[in-house]
Amino acid sequence: MNLQEYLDARSILVDRALDKLLPAGKAVPRTLDKSMRYSLFSGGKRVRPILALASGEAVGAPPSRVLPFACALEMIHSYSLVHDDLPAMDDDDLRRGKPTNHVVFGEGIAVLAGDGLLTEAFRVMAEAALRPGQDRTAALRAVQEVALGAGAGGMVGGQVADIEAENKKPTKALVEYIHSRKTAALLRASVRAGALVGGATARQFAQLDRYGTAIGLAFQVADDILDIEGGTAKTGKREGRDAELHKVTYPAAVGMAKAKARARELMTEALAAVQPLGERAEPLRQIVKFVVERAVQP
Amino acid sequence: MNLQEYLDARSILVDRALDKLLPAGKAVPRTLDKSMRYSLFSGGKRVRPILALASGEAVGAPPSRVLPFACALEMIHSYSLVHDDLPAMDDDDLRRGKPTNHVVFGEGIAVLAGDGLLTEAFRVMAEAALRPGQDRTAALRAVQEVALGAGAGGMVGGQVADIEAENKKPTKALVEYIHSRKTAALLRASVRAGALVGGATARQFAQLDRYGTAIGLAFQVADDILDIEGGTAKTGKREGRDAELHKVTYPAAVGMAKAKARARELMTEALAAVQPLGERAEPLRQIVKFVVERAVQP
Numbered sequence: 152m153n154l155q156e157y158l159d160a161r162s163i164l165v166d167r168a169l170d171k172l173l174p175a176g177k178a179v180p181r182t183l184d185k186s187m188r189y190s191l192f193s194g195g196k197r198v199r200p201i202l203a204l205a206s207g208e209a210v211g212a213p214p215s216r217v218l219p220f221a222c223a224l225e226m227i228h229s230y231s232l233v234h235d236d237l238p239a240m241d242d243d244d245l246r247r248g249k250p251t252n253h254v255v256f257g258e259g260i261a262v263l264a265g266d267g268l269l270t271e272a273f274r275v276m277a278e279a280a281l282r283p284g285q286d287r288t289a290a291l292r293a294v295q296e297v298a299l300g301a302g303a304g305g306m307v308g309g310q311v312a313d314i315e316a317e318n319k320k321p322t323k324a325l326v327e328y329i330h331s332r333k334t335a336a337l338l339r340a341s342v343r344a345g346a347l348v349g350g351a352t353a354r355q356f357a358q359l360d361r362y363g364t365a366i367g368l369a370f371q372v373a374d375d376i377l378d379i380e381g382g383t384a385k386t387g388k389r390e391g392r393d394a395e396l397h398k399v400t401y402p403a404a405v406g407m408a409k410a411k412a413r414a415r416e417l418m419t420e421a422l423a424a425v426q427p428l429g430e431r432a433e434p435l436r437q438i439v440k441f442v443v444e445r446a447v448q449p
Numbered sequence: 450m451n452l453q454e455y456l457d458a459r460s461i462l463v464d465r466a467l468d469k470l471l472p473a474g475k476a477v478p479r480t481l482d483k484s485m486r487y488s489l490f491s492g493g494k495r496v497r498p499i500l501a502l503a504s505g506e507a508v509g510a511p512p513s514r515v516l517p518f519a520c521a522l523e524m525i526h527s528y529s530l531v532h533d534d535l536p537a538m539d540d541d542d543l544r545r546g547k548p549t550n551h552v553v554f555g556e557g558i559a560v561l562a563g564d565g566l567l568t569e570a571f572r573v574m575a576e577a578a579l580r581p582g583q584d585r586t587a588a589l590r591a592v593q594e595v596a597l598g599a600g601a602g603g604m605v606g607g608q609v610a611d612i613e614a615e616n617k618k619p620t621k622a623l624v625e626y627i628h629s630r631k632t633a634a635l636l637r638a639s640v641r642a643g644a645l646v647g648g649a650t651a652r653q654f655a656q657l658d659r660y661g662t663a664i665g666l667a668f669q670v671a672d673d674i675l676d677i678e679g680g681t682a683k684t685g686k687r688e689g690r691d692a693e694l695h696k697v698t699y700p701a702a703v704g705m706a707k708a709k710a711r712a713r714e715l716m717t718e719a720l721a722a723v724q725p726l727g728e729r730a731e732p733l734r735q736i737v738k739f740v741v742e743r744a745v746q747p
Contacts, residue, residue: 173601174600174601174602178601178602178606179601179602179606180606180609180610180613182609182613183601183605183606183609184601187601230564231564234560234561234564237556237557237560239555239556239557239559239560240557240560257537258535258537259535259537259538259612260609260612261537262532262535262537262538262560263532263605263608263609263612265564266528266529266532266563266564266567266605267600267601267605267606269564269567269568270567270596270599270600270601270605271596271600271601273571273592273596274593274596274597274600277589277590277592277593277596278593280589281586281589281590281593287585287586287589288579288585290589291575291578291579291585291588291589292575292579294571294575294592295572295575295576295579298568298569298571298572298575299572301568302472302565302568302569302572303471303472303476303477303481303482303485303565303568303569304472304476304477307481307561307564307565307568308476308477308478308481308565310561311478311480311481311558311561312478314557314558314561315478315480
């Protein structure tokens with residue numbers, strides 16, 4: 152299996168579906184439509200939707216079954232970036248080399264575009280859950296997982312903790328509190344939602360959940376490492392941006408060597424978790440290797 | 450039936466349930482919890498949840514069945530006020546006589562508190578839909594209605610149109626485009642969601658939907674009238690605030706006499722719609738009379 156081909160093929164699926172799933176027409180003011188699409192189609196790597204699809208595939212579900220939930224996860228990720236970039240938060244002018252949403256559309260519209268993406272994500276999931284043949288209970292459990300991962304005890308809570316932690320001493324406990332919420336919770340929810348909608352058994356769900364927990368944490372540790380060592384080419388953002396914002400990071404808390412060891416340990420944990428799922432979990436394996444190895448290798 | 454007693458009893462139910470349904474404990478950062486609760490428990494009249502409960506009751510459902518959905522509607526309404534008050538939007542320092550969320554907690558936290566309330570609203574609905582004995586399909590249709598009413602083609606779209614209309618000529622078509630989205634969509638969704646979860650037949654659903662459409666529009670026309678004529682005692686906000694913000698309003702588009710006639714017409718329409726539902730729809734009747742009569746009577 153070629154990872155890049157897999158990622159490209161899944162990205163195309165997600166992008167096409169997103170275009171169709173967004174509301175359109177006269178009902179939506181043109182500015183709002185443009186603003187939501189501007190951020191949603193700005194070159195994201197579609198990590199969360201691809202994890203959801205790969206998780207469903209690991210238990211034998213075709214991508215089409217999980218696709219609307221995968222798209223909803225990307226809409227939620229996209230909203231979170233629009234709001235994080237606001238002047239009242241991280242105050243970023245550039246994302247992936249393009250002006251951020253509020254720079255182009257103004258702060259008011261950016262707040263509302265984020266609100267729109269978040270709300271529409273739940274509409275998309277509810278409508279997918281209502282499709283004929285869809286197991287409603289499994290779909291509702293997926294909606295619940297996504298809301299938990301994105302909500303006050305998940306991503307939103309992590310973002311609040313992150314803001315409050317600026318200029319605080321970066322202890323390991325504080326960094327882990329933030330990481331487990333700000334980034335890991337939605338990544339983990341992506342894997343869990345894919346497993347549920349994909350029809351995982353209780354045992355398979357537990358295996359995938361262990362994978363999701365590990366990759367969720369690995370992702371943020373790797374991101375922290377790359378922010379210091381990666382350079383703009385690898386990360387698409389300015390090197391040292393976290394330090395500039397006085398963000399608490401894993402390397403700052405435990406040192407670079409221990410941070411890299413932790414990333415490797417989480418990769419091993421993720422690989423072990425999906426070992427029983429066999430060949431169908433190969434995309435999940437390659438994804439976690441890619442995430443960690445690009446950060447820890449010289 | 451005494452309307453004030455009914456409203457008080459239902460408000461108490463909603464407030465108690467909201468307190469339990471909000472996430473709490475270590476998982477949620479303290480500041481976020483305080484900020485969400487600050488706006489959620491700041492003396493709102495609970496119009497949307499009460500409409501949902503009354504709609505369910507009109508088809509024979511006990512309030513307990515609709516209650517979590519009713520609470521989700523209030524959480525969504527509350528988030529929308531927090532975001533609307535932001536400096537980048539209406540820039541309001543006071544709401545119901547208290548400092549607005551961003552004045553107390555800062556803009557970043559206020560954005561996130563709104564995001565948290567919106568996300569948790571969908572978690573609350575998903576969890577209610579998963580309760581034993583709950584008709585999953587009806588509940589999912591209610592979630593879909595709420596998302597449509599709150600989303601890009603509903604409330605969020607209306608808010609964008611409202612911002613864009615400031616200083617524009619207030620034509621009737623423009624005012625109706627904004628009103629039908631900004632306020633009416635979520636009120637209508639409240640009635641529809643209550644009907645669905647309450648177990649309405651297709652015929653009852655159509656009757657309640659006609660009521661919901663009419664009261665949704667009536668509510669905003671009445672609000673526009675009261676903003677000009679009501680005084681702070683009746684509205685809890687400064688008289689003439691809409692004019693100050695250069696908002697397009699119904700009286701500005703068609704004149705005060707026609708605005709009042711329109712409000713009365715919508716009340717008549719709402720009353721006719723629920724006439725076949727008999728005695729059980731009495732709360733719905735009294736609510737629309739109250740909304741309209743306090744605005745049109747001298």
